[in-house]
Amino acid sequence: MSGEEFVPLSLTPLLIGIFAAVACALPGNFLVLRKQALIGDAISHVVLPGIVVAFLLTGVISAWPMMLGAAGAALLAVVMIEAIRRLGRIEPGAAMGVVFTTMFAGGVLLLEQTDTSSVHLDVEHALYGNLESLIWLDAVGWSSLLDAQALAGLPVELGRIAATLIGVIAFIWLFWRPLKISTFDEGFARTMGIRTNVLGLALVVVAAIAAVAAFDAVGSIIVIAMFICPPAAARMMTNQLERQIAWSIGFATTSAIVGYVFAGYGPLWLGAADAVSAAGMIATVSGVILALTALFGPCRKRAGAPAQA
Amino acid sequence: MLELASSNGIANTNEALAESPLAIRGLTVSYGQKPAVFSVDMTVQAGAMTAVIGPNGAGKSTMLKAALGIVKPLSGQVTAFGKPLEDQRARVAYVPQRASVDWDFPTRVIDVVLMGLYRELGLLGRLRGRHKAKAMDCLNRVGMRDFADRQIGQLSGGQQQRVFLARSLAQDADLYLLDEPFAGVDAATEKAIIAVLKSLKDAGKTVVVVHHDLATVTDYFDHVFLINTRKVAEGPVDVAFTAETLQAAYGGRLATAQIDQLSRAAG
Numbered sequence: 001m002s003g004e005e006f007v008p009l010s011l012t013p014l015l016i017g018i019f020a021a022v023a024c025a026l027p028g029n030f031l032v033l034r035k036q037a038l039i040g041d042a043i044s045h046v047v048l049p050g051i052v053v054a055f056l057l058t059g060v061i062s063a064w065p066m067m068l069g070a071a072g073a074a075l076l077a078v079v080m081i082e083a084i085r086r087l088g089r090i091e092p093g094a095a096m097g098v099v100f101t102t103m104f105a106g107g108v109l110l111l112e113q114t115d116t117s118s119v120h121l122d123v124e125h126a127l128y129g130n131l132e133s134l135i136w137l138d139a140v141g142w143s144s145l146l147d148a149q150a151l152a153g154l155p156v157e158l159g160r161i162a163a164t165l166i167g168v169i170a171f172i173w174l175f176w177r178p179l180k181i182s183t184f185d186e187g188f189a190r191t192m193g194i195r196t197n198v199l200g201l202a203l204v205v206v207a208a209i210a211a212v213a214a215f216d217a218v219g220s221i222i223v224i225a226m227f228i229c230p231p232a233a234a235r236m237m238t239n240q241l242e243r244q245i246a247w248s249i250g251f252a253t254t255s256a257i258v259g260y261v262f263a264g265y266g267p268l269w270l271g272a273a274d275a276v277s278a279a280g281m282i283a284t285v286s287g288v289i290l291a292l293t294a295l296f297g298p299c300r301k302r303a304g305a306p307a308q309a
Numbered sequence: 310m311l312e313l314a315s316s317n318g319i320a321n322t323n324e325a326l327a328e329s330p331l332a333i334r335g336l337t338v339s340y341g342q343k344p345a346v347f348s349v350d351m352t353v354q355a356g357a358m359t360a361v362i363g364p365n366g367a368g369k370s371t372m373l374k375a376a377l378g379i380v381k382p383l384s385g386q387v388t389a390f391g392k393p394l395e396d397q398r399a400r401v402a403y404v405p406q407r408a409s410v411d412w413d414f415p416t417r418v419i420d421v422v423l424m425g426l427y428r429e430l431g432l433l434g435r436l437r438g439r440h441k442a443k444a445m446d447c448l449n450r451v452g453m454r455d456f457a458d459r460q461i462g463q464l465s466g467g468q469q470q471r472v473f474l475a476r477s478l479a480q481d482a483d484l485y486l487l488d489e490p491f492a493g494v495d496a497a498t499e500k501a502i503i504a505v506l507k508s509l510k511d512a513g514k515t516v517v518v519v520h521h522d523l524a525t526v527t528d529y530f531d532h533v534f535l536i537n538t539r540k541v542a543e544g545p546v547d548v549a550f551t552a553e554t555l556q557a558a559y560g561g562r563l564a565t566a567q568i569d570q571l572s573r574a575a576g
Contacts, residue, residue, distance in 0.1 A: 033414065049394060180425050185410045187379045188476075190401040192427050193395075239460035241415045299415075
């Protein structure tokens with residue numbers, strides 16, 4: 001594929017896919033180790049009612065109100081999960097399940113009851129996003145990367161997800177030590193003066209921001225997959241957290257690239273006429289990677305798991 | 310109930326508190342309807358090795374965790390070296406129960422010990438050769454030097470416990486609080502741990518251990534604290550570790566013959 005075709009049609013969706021995948025996979029490493037992986041799932045589901053409510057209130061499909069609505073819903077969900085967990089004294093997984101299915105169902109109902117037929121807001125869009133449409137029409141080739149006028153026409157989603165990714169990286173870099181210590185041994189972390197409650201909440205908020213930004217660009221399927229699959233696959237490749245993070249970035253990036261290419265060309269190679277959803281294919285590739293590492297990864301045995309009674 | 314707890318706290322305040330490495334007043338903790346720890350006072354003797362003993366579910370670990378702010382107490386005041394504990398974190402090292410963490414966590418032995426240097430390193434302080442040398446030295450003191458690069462999941466229970474002890478040594482604290490360090494460890498590890506704890510005591514440090522093996526209390530410790538939700542007894546072993554206090558703490562759970570034997574051992 002030449003630059004004239006690749007840069008306007010494929011470069012930006014690819015970059016957005018990669019950034020979204022990595023932005024979710026990074027906090028996903030800690031969520032998986034804290035056995036909170038489901039929270040990514042929860043957040044990406046509750047985002048839907050948030051967006052619908054934002055649309056109902058403002059009457060327009062525009063990014064900022066929707067991002068705010070989604071973020072608000074995510075925070076509400078986190079608070080509700082904590083409240084149900086503490087008041088009901090049940091395990092976090094069950095509390096998450098109750099909250100996110102209820103809120104997602106509410107979102108679907110709201111969506112069906114409202115007249116959104118005139119605007120691009122539907123369940124399918126929420127699930128799969130619209131990665132293929134995030135093209136860069138102002139570009140004519142690689143030279144456009146240096147052309148200020150063409151750069152001004154970049155899809156806004158690219159800037160948002162890039163900024164989100166930078167924020168996620170900054171958070172993890174800055175709080176690396178307390179995150180690692182409190183994920184391993186929360187009680188000890190408290191006695192070291194680490195405010196584990198605040199840090200744990202901050203991690204979930206960062207994950208929520210990544211989920212909302214990624215949802216905006218690529219839909220919830222990728223978000224759900226990327227919080228869990230690359231970190232879980234990475235865990236089976238190494239026994240060191242630092243290397244696990246590196247592997248997860250590699251797996252997220254690979255999923256995004258391979259998934260995007262397969263979605264666009266795979267069906268043609270197989271003789272089918274149409275391309276398939278890039279988001280669906282990216283999520284599928286990440287699942288395949290997880291399956292392969294689960295079968296062949298060098299560190300797939302849970303050596304330190306407590307003995308079964 | 311809460312008023313009673315706090316008035317106890319005030320009534321017991323005296324100069325001894327100012328010197329005690331750990332002073333607890335009116336500590337009450339509850340996980341549900343029933344308190345796990347009720348209105349407990351404890352004044353740890355500086356430079357001593359104290360065993361916290363009591364039957365299962367008596368609130369031994371809970372008292373320690375609440376004193377350290379790991380679980381939130383309903384009421385009570387805690388001071389370390391005469392100041393609020395929050396200001397004395399650097400002087401207090403805590404060794405949690407081995408089973409409280411997931412040893413499948415992707416990290417190496419040396420990395421766990423380096424966690425003990427977090428207060429020294431801060432968020433972004435550079436990890437230097439001297440930090441690693443210190444961590445290796447701490448591993449050496451517990452006989453685990455050769456395991457520095459192992460993944461923690463590959464260790465036996467006793468080895469894991471020694472790594473936790475090495476992490477607390479790296480903190481260079483003045484007060485060491487250990488929660489059941491001898492639970493489920495091999496004899497060699499028990500010996501190694503008690504040797505390290507005695508060396509800490511010889512260096513003027515204060516050691517408090519949640520302990521479950523009554524038979525070794527008189528060999529290992531010079532002070533005891535008996536608890537069964539409420540405080541039962543506190544003081545030097547020969548005064549507080551007697552047939553009467555054990556009977557009071559354990560009730561019918563210890564056979565009389567066993568208590569006689571223990572109190573003979575206690576002298």
